[in-house]
Amino acid sequence: MDLDFWWLLVIPVAFALGWVASRYDLKALLSESANLPRSYFRGLNFLLNEQPDKAIDAFIEVAKLDPETVELHFALGNLFRRRGETDRAIRVHQNLLSRPDLPVNERDHALYELGQDFLKAGLLDRAEETFRSLKSGDHALGAQRALLTIYGIEKDWNRSIDTARQLETMGAEPLGLEIAQFHCELAQEALQQKKPDEARRQLDLALKANPHNVRATILGGDVDAAAGAPQAALGQWRRVEEQNASYLPLVAEKVMKAYEALGRVEEGAQLLTQWVDQYPLNDLLDVAYKYVSELHGPEAAHTLARTQMQKSPNLAGMTRLLEAQQATAEEPRRSELQLMRTLLQQRTKNLPRYTCQNCGFRARLFYWQCPGCSGWETYAPRRVEPIPASS
Ligand SMILES: [Zn+2]
The missing domain is CATH 1.25.40.10 (Tetratricopeptide repeat domain)
Known part of the structure; x- marks a missing residue:
């Protein structure tokens, strides 16, 4: 029983001690805040009241004093x-x-x-x-x-x-990747100003800074093509395959133009078909399809489109396949296919996009530097559809 009585005494004593302690804390806080200049509180008040200019003046005042x-x-x-x-x-x-x-x-x-x-x-x-x-x-x-x-x-x-x-x-x-791109920018400027020697010098420096830089190889071809040397240009652009085949869609059209200039367009279409076979890239197929259709007729183009669609199904490929079927179909099936194709085209026209792997910025054009995050070579050189058509 004695023990219980003592416990009853402990509780009020603990309360009393707590009260003394809190008074002490409060006192300490008050004495500390008394050391702070009044301008500090004035500034804080202005800041809380959304009056930033007055707050700055008050804080500048504090800075002078303290x-x-x-x-x-x-x-x-x-x-x-x-x-x-x-x-x-x-x-x-x-x-x-x-x-x-x-x-x-x-x-x-x-x-x-x-x-x-x-x-x-x-x-x-x-x-x-x-x-x-x-x-x-x-x-x-x-x-x-x-x-x-x-x-x-x-x-x-x-x-x-x-x-x-x-x-x-x-x-x-290491900033070799960026430095190579800066040299490419200078090469591009030189090319526009019709200074091929300076452009070539910058491209050499770009490849020295980053041997994997594909842009320098592509630009090298552009410089040769501008100088009226399609054979040399072809040599450069075909090197893209060894360097990084995923960039081939960026040169496909250029390659075909060079073969055309050389009067060997058949050879070009053959090369392109071979590329499409090896690298199932949609943008590459777009170019190949156009030339195969022109050179070898709708049947050959149909075969190309069907084979690729089976390999890598997507909405753009489906549109192309419908186009190929339409070219060889009779009426009234022909009109039906036309209708399906138009509908699909309307819905998917703006779907394929280049996407920045750094910030996710999506663009219709290919950029070496992302307009969203300013990162270099952050775009994969292929356009993708956001909806997985194969699922
Ligand atoms: Zn980005």
Whole structure:
């Protein structure tokens, strides 16, 4: 019984102790917050009331009184930039940089953030200037990466190459794939400006940076074709098969044009049929079908379409098969097939798309650089239908 009585005493004592402890915590909190300048609370209040400009003024006031508020500035600046309020982010970071007592690493950090603000605001010149000032320190690598982005946006490929090389020496991942593409961009420009020698020089450099670069091989053929040498062009384009056969659809039409120019279109159609047989790629079949139909008539084209459809069934292949059947059919079946084909074509016209394997951006045209995420060689060179027709 005695034991029970003692337990009854313990409970109020515990409550009393808890009350004293909470009072102590509250006191400590109050004394701490008393140390914070009033401007801090004013700023917080403005921020919560959606008055960001007044909040910035209040926080700048805090920064003048209390030098320990660097983190607050970074948090605030990033918040504004994420919300797209770049002018406010710029003000916050510039204010931070105006402090004479700022340590070097914090100064670099503020410069880096300011550069990102300018980049987001589209002020590329100012962004470039800011990032270029970060030559060493913890943010030098990040600044160099940002410069690579800027030169890519500006399509300044020579500077892109220099920057990528610089990044590699600074310990970044290998950038051969990107460097090769920058050389290809320069080659393409040279080709448009009718400077074949410069184009060839850039293509050699591209293949040196990345021997697997198929674009350089394709462009090499384009340079030869533009110079009136279809035989040499063919030699280049046929090398795509050894390099990476999945890119053959990108050269199929070019190959046929070269054979036509040489007066050997029959040989070209034979090669294309052989390719289609080996690589069941829909876009390749499109070209082969057209030429086989022209050269050998509807029966041969029908056989080609049917064989491929059995190998790899899809909606585009089905449309082509109906077209082939229609070409050899009698009335009234011919009109029926025409109707089916038109319906199917209407529904599937825009279906096949190139898809970025990095960000999923889908496009009707093939891109070497994704318009969605700016990644290089992120598109597989074949169009796919989003609905699995074979299931
Ligand atoms: Zn992408």
